Amino acid sequence: MNEPVVSVNNISKIFKGSKKKAKDFVALENISFDVFKGEFVSLLGPSGCGKSTLLKIISNLIPSTGGKIDIYNENETEKKIPQFGFVFQDSVLLPWRTALDNALFPFEIMSNKKKADEKHVKRLFELAKLNGFEDSYPRQLSGGMKQRVAIVRALSYNPEILLMDEPFGALDAITRDELNNLLLEIWHSTKKTILFVTHSISEAVYLSDRIIVMGTKPGRVLEDMHIDIPRPRDEDTKLSPEFFNYVKKLRVMLKNSE
Ligand SMILES: Nc1ncnc2c1ncn2[C@@H]1O[C@H](COP(=O)(O)OP(=O)(O)OP(=O)(O)O)[C@@H](O)[C@H]1O
Numbered sequence: 001m002n003e004p005v006v007s008v009n010n011i012s013k014i015f016k017g018s019k020k021k022a023k024d025f026v027a028l029e030n031i032s033f034d035v036f037k038g039e040f041v042s043l044l045g046p047s048g049c050g051k052s053t054l055l056k057i058i059s060n061l062i063p064s065t066g067g068k069i070d071i072y073n074e075n076e077t078e079k080k081i082p083q084f085g086f087v088f089q090d091s092v093l094l095p096w097r098t099a100l101d102n103a104l105f106p107f108e109i110m111s112n113k114k115k116a117d118e119k120h121v122k123r124l125f126e127l128a129k130l131n132g133f134e135d136s137y138p139r140q141l142s143g144g145m146k147q148r149v150a151i152v153r154a155l156s157y158n159p160e161i162l163l164m165d166e167p168f169g170a171l172d173a174i175t176r177d178e179l180n181n182l183l184l185e186i187w188h189s190t191k192k193t194i195l196f197v198t199h200s201i202s203e204a205v206y207l208s209d210r211i212i213v214m215g216t217k218p219g220r221v222l223e224d225m226h227i228d229i230p231r232p233r234d235e236d237t238k239l240s241p242e243f244f245n246y247v248k249k250l251r252v253m254l255k256n257s258e
Pocket residue numbers: 015025027045046047048049050051052053054199
């Protein structure tokens with residue numbers, strides 16, 4: 001796990017004031033960290049610290065104002081396809097398409113680059129415990145199921161890295177716990193690198209190998225923390241003293257940075 005797949009070097013982002021007298025806004029200041037192959041890394045921080053902005057810069061959806069993102073991929077033939085799968089808080093499924101057709105949608109957008117791999121997508125449906133729901137429409141699925149379809153869609157074209165922006169934030173606590181466990185299973189089976197945004201301390205500790213703790217005004221890195229809790233993790237993990245210690249340490253860190 002020693003080779004970085006993403007290297008974030010001194011990234012800054014300034015949003016220009018929209019009116020003449022409005023001040024520029026420093027959303028991110030000198031953000032640097034590496035994400036290594038196969039790692040599960042979380043970005044944890046309060047609302048407005050720039051987590052979503054950073055994910056968008058990493059995936060090249062918006063430009064940074066300064067700094068550089070390096071993406072490493074040893075596989076030349078794969079270079080033509082996007083390196084990132086993106087899962088948002090809202091599943092953003094197309095309502096007129098079935099779950100399977102939603103999951104296959106990315107192949108249509110890049111039709112000249114990669115052929116739809118239905119076998120792989122069907123396997124992802126199984127991994128996401130969605131088998132039997134391939135022909136269902138989004139309106140027939142629960143919120144948790146829709147997010148699972150969004151995860152399948154993001155992995156359909158086999159990107160190296162999965163970027164997730166508070167994917168379970170809108171779900172109830174029980175479904176959220178279930179999906180956390182399911183995500184760990186999918187991560188384990190697919191060996192993807194995951195960069196996961198959350199403002200839930202316990203979710204970050206439960207899922208991650210490492211947590212990049214962010215503070216606000218300006219958005220910056222407070223700490224790069226390794227979570228040395230053995231895997232596989234399960235519901236009992238959340239009752240362990242080490243889990244509690246990490247949660248406490250992070251809570252104090254975030255409180256002190258306010
Ligand atoms: N296009 C934009 N123009 C101006 N300011 C912006 C723009 N996008 C984001 N910002 C500002 O940058 C800051 C960081 O926003 P961002 O959405 O990245 O935060 P976040 O950490 O993802 O917050 P949350 O946890 O609430 O999702 C916020 O203060 C936001 O108002």
